[in-house]
Amino acid sequence: MNRRFKVLIFLLLIIGQIILQRYVQQLKIHLDLLYLILVYISVMSGFYKTLLTASLIGLVTDYFCSANLMGVFGFSRVIAGFILNEVSHRIDLKNNIFVFLLIAVSLSFSNAIANLFLYFIQGFSFNLDMLLYQPVLTGLLGLIIVTSSKARMYLDVY
Amino acid sequence: MKTITENISTERKIVIVVTVLFLNLILVSTGVVLQNDKTLFQSVVGFVVSPFQIGFQKSVDFISHQFRHYLFLKNSFERYYDLEKKYTELIYQNYLLKKKIKDQDFLDSIKFKRTQFIKADVISIDVNFPLSSVFIDKGSKDKIKKDMIVLNNKGDIVGKIVEPITFFSSRVRLITCSVGGIGAYIESDKLEGLLTGNNSNICSFKYLIENRMVTVGDMVITSGTDRIFPPYIPIGRVVNVEQETLTQKIDVEPFFLKNSLKQLIVISNDQAFIIDDQPPIPEKLPMVSQNRTPHILQDNNQ
Structure with a gap:
C-alpha cells in the first residue's frame, strides 16, 4: 500500500509538472514538482539512488528548461541531491519549518547554480521567479503534502 | 523521518559526486565549446x-x-x-x-x-x-x-x-x-536594426542611430536582412524610447x-x-x- 501510494504521488507530481509546463503562461504558477520527488528520494533513500534520481531529474529539467544547454540542471540538481542526502540526517524533519526550509533553500540554491551557468554562458539575467518565488511555492506544496495525515502515514514520513 | 544510511566513506561519496558533476560539465561544454x-x-x-x-x-x-x-x-x-x-x-x-x-x-x-x-x-x-x-x-x-x-x-x-x-x-x-536576434524595421521611417529579447515581455533595438525620430506606438516589422525571417511580418509596437549618446534605445512589446x-x-x-x-x-x-x-x-x- 505504501509503495502504491508513493508511486501514485510521484505520478501525480509528474502529471502536475506536465500540466504546469503547458499552462504556465495562463496559470502563472512556478512550481518544480519534480524537485519534490528528488527531495523525497534524497531524504528517504541512500546515496546512489539519490545521485541517480538527481541526474535523471536534472537531465529532464535540462531538456525543457535550460535554453538548449544540457547539463546545467543536471549539475545543479546533483549538488542539491547530495546536500539534501547529507543534511537531512542532521536536521529535525519532524519540525514543519525545517521541512519547508529544506525544500525551499535547497531548490533556491540549486536554481541559483543553474542560473549562474545560464548567466555566464547564455547571458540570461537572474530570475527572481526561479530564485525566490518557485522555491517558496514548491516548499509550501511539499509541506502540504508531507503534513497531510494520509501522506504522513503512507509515505513513511515521521 | 526514517532515513537510510549507507556505509560509504565520505571520501568515496565526494569522489563519486565530483565525477558525476564533471560529467555534467562535459555535457555543458559540448554545447558551449564544441557548439x-x-x-x-x-x-x-x-x-x-x-x-x-x-x-x-x-x-x-x-x-x-x-x-x-x-x-x-x-x-x-x-x-x-x-x-x-x-x-x-x-x-x-x-x-x-x-x-x-x-x-x-x-x-x-x-x-x-x-x-x-x-x-x-x-x-x-x-x-x-x-x-x-x-x-x-x-x-x-x-x-x-x-x-x-x-x-x-x-x-x-x-x-x-x-x-x-x-x-x-x-x-x-x-x-x-535573450539568445539571438531578429532584423527589424520601425515601419514609419524605415529605421532598421537588430531587435533582441531579454527573456522579458519587452524586446529592445540595439545600436539604432538617433538621427531619426521614433515615437511610442510605432509599428515594428521584420526586415528580412537576417535571412531567416521573411520581411514585413508584424513584430510589435514601440513602447519606450530612450535617447543615449549617438544612439537610442527602443523598447518594443511583441504582439x-x-x-x-x-x-x-x-x-x-x-x-x-x-x-x-x-x-x-x-x-x-x-x-x-x-x-x-x-x-x-x-x-x-x-
Missing part, C-alpha cells in the same frame, strides 16, 4: 519524454474538445454566423491588400516559395524562463527543420525552430529570448504576447522566401498597422 546543439543526451531524453508529454496533452485536448463541442453547443449558431461574417470580411480585406501590394510592385522583389503552413500545438513552456522557448508537438516526422519561422494564429511572429528537433517534437526559440501560446503555425518551406541580394526598401511600405494580418498568410497562391 554542438544536438547532443546524444538531448536526443535520448527528448525521444523518451516527448511522446508521454504529447500523449498526455492530446488526451487533455481531446477531453476539452468533447466538452466544448458536445456540452457547450449553446449559441453555436450565433458564433457560426459571426465567423461567416468575419470570413467574408477577411476575403474582402485579402482582395484589397493584394491589390495594394500589386499597385506598389512589391511582389517583384520578394518571391515567396510557400508550400504549406504546419499547425502545431504547444506542449511545453520553459517554466523557469517562460519567454525563452517553447516545445511544439511537431518534429522531424512532420519535416520540421532548423530555422523555420513560427507565427501565432494571428500571424504575428513568435520565433524560429532551433535544436533539439526530435521525431515527435521540436523547440521554438521565442523572439523574446504575440497578447495571446496565449497554444496553437502556432510553422512555415514549412526549406526556404520560406527568396530575397534579392540587397533587400529593397520600398518607398512606401505596406501599412500593416492598418490591418495587422500579414500578407504572406493571405496570398498563398501567388
Whole structure:
C-alpha cells in the first residue's frame, strides 16, 4: 500500500509538472514538482539512488528548461541531491519549518547554480521567479503534502 | 523521518559526486565549446519524454474538445454566423491588400516559395524562463527543420525552430529570448536594426542611430536582412524610447504576447522566401498597422 501510494504521488507530481509546463503562461504558477520527488528520494533513500534520481531529474529539467544547454540542471540538481542526502540526517524533519526550509533553500540554491551557468554562458539575467518565488511555492506544496495525515502515514514520513 | 544510511566513506561519496558533476560539465561544454546543439543526451531524453508529454496533452485536448463541442453547443449558431461574417470580411480585406501590394510592385522583389503552413500545438513552456522557448508537438516526422519561422494564429511572429528537433517534437526559440536576434524595421521611417529579447515581455533595438525620430506606438516589422525571417511580418509596437549618446534605445512589446501560446503555425518551406541580394526598401511600405494580418498568410497562391 505504501509503495502504491508513493508511486501514485510521484505520478501525480509528474502529471502536475506536465500540466504546469503547458499552462504556465495562463496559470502563472512556478512550481518544480519534480524537485519534490528528488527531495523525497534524497531524504528517504541512500546515496546512489539519490545521485541517480538527481541526474535523471536534472537531465529532464535540462531538456525543457535550460535554453538548449544540457547539463546545467543536471549539475545543479546533483549538488542539491547530495546536500539534501547529507543534511537531512542532521536536521529535525519532524519540525514543519525545517521541512519547508529544506525544500525551499535547497531548490533556491540549486536554481541559483543553474542560473549562474545560464548567466555566464547564455547571458540570461537572474530570475527572481526561479530564485525566490518557485522555491517558496514548491516548499509550501511539499509541506502540504508531507503534513497531510494520509501522506504522513503512507509515505513513511515521521 | 526514517532515513537510510549507507556505509560509504565520505571520501568515496565526494569522489563519486565530483565525477558525476564533471560529467555534467562535459555535457555543458559540448554545447558551449564544441557548439554542438544536438547532443546524444538531448536526443535520448527528448525521444523518451516527448511522446508521454504529447500523449498526455492530446488526451487533455481531446477531453476539452468533447466538452466544448458536445456540452457547450449553446449559441453555436450565433458564433457560426459571426465567423461567416468575419470570413467574408477577411476575403474582402485579402482582395484589397493584394491589390495594394500589386499597385506598389512589391511582389517583384520578394518571391515567396510557400508550400504549406504546419499547425502545431504547444506542449511545453520553459517554466523557469517562460519567454525563452517553447516545445511544439511537431518534429522531424512532420519535416520540421532548423530555422523555420513560427507565427501565432494571428500571424504575428513568435520565433524560429532551433535544436533539439526530435521525431515527435521540436523547440521554438521565442523572439523574446535573450539568445539571438531578429532584423527589424520601425515601419514609419524605415529605421532598421537588430531587435533582441531579454527573456522579458519587452524586446529592445540595439545600436539604432538617433538621427531619426521614433515615437511610442510605432509599428515594428521584420526586415528580412537576417535571412531567416521573411520581411514585413508584424513584430510589435514601440513602447519606450530612450535617447543615449549617438544612439537610442527602443523598447518594443511583441504582439504575440497578447495571446496565449497554444496553437502556432510553422512555415514549412526549406526556404520560406527568396530575397534579392540587397533587400529593397520600398518607398512606401505596406501599412500593416492598418490591418495587422500579414500578407504572406493571405496570398498563398501567388
